[in-house]
Amino acid sequence: MTTSTSNPQRLYLMQVATMIIGPLEVPVPCYLIQTNNGKNILIDSGLPPAAQLPESGANQQRIEYKKNVIEQLAMIGVQPDDIDILICTHYDLDHAGNNSAFPKAQLVTQRMQHEVALAGHPRFISTRSQWDLPATRYQLIDGDLELLPGIDLIETSGHVPGHQAILVHLPETGPVLLAIDAVAMQAHFNPDRAVGPMDLDGASTIASTHKLLELVEKKHVNLVIFGHDGPQWSTLKQLPEYFA
Template sequence: MTMSSETPQRLYLLQLGTSTVPGAGRTLEMVLGCYLVETSNGRHILIDSGLPADAPLPPGAVPSARGKNVIEQLGDLGLRPDDIDILICTHFDPDHAGYHDAFTKAELIVQREHYELARSGHPRFATIRAHWDHPALRYRLIDGDTELLPGLTLLETGGHTPGHHWDHPALRYRLIDGDTELLPGLTLLETGGHTPGHQSVLVRLPKSGAVLLAIDAVAVQRLFTPDRQAWPFDDNEEQLRASTRKLLDVVEREHVALVVFGHDGQQWQTLRRAPDYYE
């Protein structure tokens, strides 16, 4: 089977835990999670790696349930870190990049703008730098929206964004610029605003159809409106709104069947979570 014919076949949602965060007049139940794509070639693509044990939660957040970490959950699926071929880095916040340094056999794909900002010493990404900035990790840098493979698209959604877990000499990064088709059916979409160079992921599955992983461009469903407000952890409200409008357009244009919001505890209760999957 050629690379061009490789497409996504299964999508696993890995729920790593939950925390409660005080919001505007309410307390929000927030999910911590990451994602696994299995391709028709038998390759495994991980999207984010979750919060490490040595990283603090955001100010005001209280852990309500700490589940199995990404390595343990992969183990439940019969996989080891070395079985991951590609690690898509949506951004380097601690709850998304905390175990990157475990995946030294994978190629890591990140928006160039985001990687260079993090490597510049920005304090937001400093606390878990060793987990993402490692010499054994291979990064591919992208710029903007990128189709990784047929049915899997990364969407750049900057605006929101710390880093020893990601800044490790064993990590191999591929830097991309903007929207990028990684494989037919897997596209990375630049969605800055939460952080510069944030990206979302569009996955097209054979039975479920198009699934949009909004990640932190739209953390909860009630924010999926053109005039939405930014949260304290978001970097740029104007960019965030532009990215939200972009994702709303993607939903209509690509006939998206499911939008998964990055931290929406209420929504995640209704979703299929590993070991169950979408196909």
Template sequence: MFVIPLGVCGCRTDLAAPGAGGRVDLPVLAYLLRLDDGRNVMVDTGMSRLHVNDPLVTWRGTALADVLTPSMAPDDDLEHQLRLLDLGPDDIDFVVNTHLHFDHAGNNDLFTRATFLVQREHYAAALGNPAFPNRYWNLPGLRFELLDGDGPIFPGVEVVATPGHAPGHQSVVVRLPESGTFIICGDALHSQAGIDQGSWTAQADPVAARASGRRLVELAEAESAILLFAHDTQQAAGLVRSPHGYR
């Protein structure tokens, strides 16, 4: 498993911690899984590479332009990051999207040869919904395989339903023979601080989000797994980053 850094997104802190003031730069990550049979799987695709040259490309002219401010250097382009692993977009066999927000599906358009795995409920909720910019993922030629709840998707890899941040959100459990078990939470868990503070009011459905967060924490405890948060600055700084990885 390779952790791929894809820039930061400047965000009003009250989105993650209601009542707080100011802004914070939140890391944006994607993950590459290399299966034993040689297939390559992306988990999320980060923010669009278009933000390297135009930070406002997604939200210009909308209320969110003041709320979310992507910042990407040329090295944060996903194609560049894949080249560090001697890969290109056509080498990716599957993409698992935790959900289809712009910072998790922004480069889906690169992977025209891949099959995309998304929860059926989430796909239906995101279609035509401006909160999930369709320009990055609802495109001719992209093939979606729609999932219904929990289940294994590859040897050592399974999805678990974690709604709350968005309808049909999913997280991904990765069991590695040497490095142990990791849970890619997506936005079901933004950060360790979110767990510690026990506040879920920034999520779309706080009740479902609380239940999903509790489920992930309990799963991690049961398997001695590491929770990989979506936007935890401290954790992201300490992760082994591509082109080095976890085995």
């Protein structure tokens, strides 16, 4: 029987960089959940130092770094060794660039994502040093899972195989959905959404969007946070502020 002492109490949002892609300013986020019983659960680890965006024709692309995930965690007194769990939503460069900086964390990822990466998919080669870690560090999961009371992992393949979103149940805000890159922009959160150029499987991307739309209705989700929506992120509370 679980008790309320293991439930999420705070959700911190951290924008660790901004990717400038033509006229767009795209936030690069990480997240921290703190529970009643003292667990620190990090979601994604951001870009590695000195990362570069690929060439993109006429669009000028660059990265503006802010305080990285370690520096931002330090602002609230959390050190790398204090992270108990690192939820890896997927292994793209802007999400898994500092996984190895948290040596005591259990890494939680979808088995499908991990196995596709291990098989040598070129998309994840640049972050291999950050996710190709000893198997004993990993909890590999298959599909949806209640990771801890109040923290649900939602398998949402499409952007990449084995992508996962997170539903966090907070005491005051209520359910908060971190859509991550399953739905990176609020404008795409509809049944007839467009598929982005970085989504590897368009049909699965659309199916995962439908799944999240149904989840929001079923669970009465009060807030959906989209992974790379600059206008939305400019309105959100960010560390050291938090959602409770």
